[in-house]
Amino acid sequence: MSLAIRLAILYGTMFLFTGVYLPFFPVWLKAQGLDATEISLVVALSLFLRIVVSPFFASLADRIGDRRRVMVGLAWASLASAALLLAVEGFGLILLVALVLNAVFPSISPLVETIAMRARIDRGMNYGRVRLWGSITFILASSGVGWLLEWNPSSVIGFCLAGALALNVAGAWAMPRDAGTVRRPARRRSQFADVLQIGRHPVFVLFVLTASLTQATHAVYYAFGSLAWQKQGYADSVIGLLWATGVLAEIVLFYISGPLMARFGAVRLLMLAGVAAILRWTVTALSPPLAVLFVMQALHGLTFGAAHLGAVQFVAQAAPPRLAATAQSLYAAMASGVMMGLVTIAIGPVYKILGAHAYFVMAGGGALALAGVMFVALRWDGGLLIPEEEPEDGQAPEKQEGREEMQEGKNGH
Structure with a gap:
């Protein structure tokens, strides 16, 4: 199976979850007894949490040089969080579990995007034709759950979320083991x-x-x-x-x-x-x-x-x-x-x-x-905004970049 097909499957499983979550997660929260203020608090805090958590996991993946391993771990953590949502009750516990879910699942996307864009640059893969499967499954999920809600209680939304994330785990595991691997930095940095x-x-x-x-x-x-x-x-x-x-x-x-x-x-x-x-x-x-x-x-x-x-x-x-x-x-x-x-x-x-x-x-x-x-x-x-190689010990990135520019000037470039 080609990398393009594996990525298309992974995008599809990711947006299968998103197609359930975006339109219907507030409906599920309301069915659990949360009022409008509590629902807005869960949604808003989830959005702001990403600015801290996603860069942490992405930096971790860059540091260990294996984005696939981090991606698979995040997929499993997302599934565990969704399963836990089915068991907890009350605003406090739901908020806590929802924050965990919204910390780990959105962190998968930058890793997948990085692998996909690298495949486009290195292998000539058509990124758009791979990514569009995410949009297709989004439509299928949102319309499908809407149809289910016509003859099922709102509790079915929670099971749909967990089911979509189970497929996402499979999609992440299906990625080849060398996908997203990069050379580790010669010098360890925080x-x-x-x-x-x-x-x-x-x-x-x-x-x-x-x-x-x-x-x-x-x-x-x-x-x-x-x-x-x-x-x-x-x-x-x-x-x-x-x-x-x-x-x-x-x-x-x-x-x-x-x-x-x-x-x-x-x-x-x-x-x-x-x-x-x-x-x-x-x-x-x-x-x-x-x-x-x-x-x-x-x-x-x-x-x-x-x-x-x-x-x-x-x-x-x-x-x-x-x-x-x-x-x-x-x-x-x-x-x-x-x-x-x-x-x-x-x-x-x-x-x-x-x-x-x-x-x-x-x-x-x-x-x-x-x-x-x-x-x-x-x-x-x-071109690159910062050098491909890490700066030498004790030298700031700006100084390293400036030294390279000076050298280029000496060479007449």
């Missing part, structure tokens, strides 16, 4: 030093903020999109089709992503996402006719898909292999954790006042993200 080495580079920081803001422009859509469309008088079936249109557009973009990534590159893909965000959210804020709204939903392929492709490609090109998973996790933690969490919390009162016009704020976020990626384009030449 995990914090690994994170700091890439995380403090100004271009990387600007990229993380910019790409994360692009994803955070979906905050109104994710939190209040269905509610806004209900107020506009659309039936639930139509709202379901609108959501499906966005995911289908994402799948199409991933399918054709090979030539797009080669032609546009990381920065231009992020620019395209920013422009699409400005257009999509501005028009959506105006409550357009349904036909126009479907067109705007099709732009999800750009506002999410192009931004995601550009981001993972940037990390693959800008971070050396020994820190690739660490860099990928820093972006993932900021994009799906801190930035999305902050914007979602902040946009709640705005939506209460403005209703659908809150999408104008998201269009403004798209404009700010577009400006940020333009600065990235001016500061980044498409």
Whole structure:
């Protein structure tokens, strides 16, 4: 079995869980007796937890040089956490177990993305056609559980979560043993030093903020999109089709992503996402006719898909292999954790006042993200941001990089 097929299976099992968790975990929490405040606390704390935990596990994987082993361990820990959720009761215990689950499962994704992007660079694998299986299983899971809930109690959601994670364990084990292995650093460093080495580079920081803001422009859509469309008088079936249109557009973009990534590159893909965000959210804020709204939903392929492709490609090109998973996790933690969490919390009162016009704020976020990626384009030449080899003992990374640049100047390069 080829690495591409194994990765497609792994993406599929990961997003099978996500397709159950995102739409229906709050429903399960409500069925366990949690009120709205407690549910929001569980969800919000889970988002912010990722900024600390995901980089820790990614740095650990980079340090030991075996990302597959860490990935398999995280998959087993995720399954154990989901199984424990079926046994605990009460807000305190549910919150504790949910935090553990949301610490370990999201930490798998940066490791998988790192392996996939390395396969694209080293073996010419079509990343998008592998990744799209995640979007497909997301649709299958969300629609399938919705169908199950029509004739089953909400408790079935917990069993679906555990079942999806059991398949995820199998998907992780199916990865070849040499997948994600990297040469160990010659000199041992602390995990914090690994994170700091890439995380403090100004271009990387600007990229993380910019790409994360692009994803955070979906905050109104994710939190209040269905509610806004209900107020506009659309039936639930139509709202379901609108959501499906966005995911289908994402799948199409991933399918054709090979030539797009080669032609546009990381920065231009992020620019395209920013422009699409400005257009999509501005028009959506105006409550357009349904036909126009479907067109705007099709732009999800750009506002999410192009931004995601550009981001993972940037990390693959800008971070050396020994820190690739660490860099990928820093972006993932900021994009799906801190930035999305902050914007979602902040946009709640705005939506209460403005209703659908809150999408104008998201269009403004798209404009700010577009400006940020333009600065990235001016500061980044498409290569590594820090040296491939670790700096010599006692020498700071900046000094090592400066010495290499001086040497290049002497050689006339």
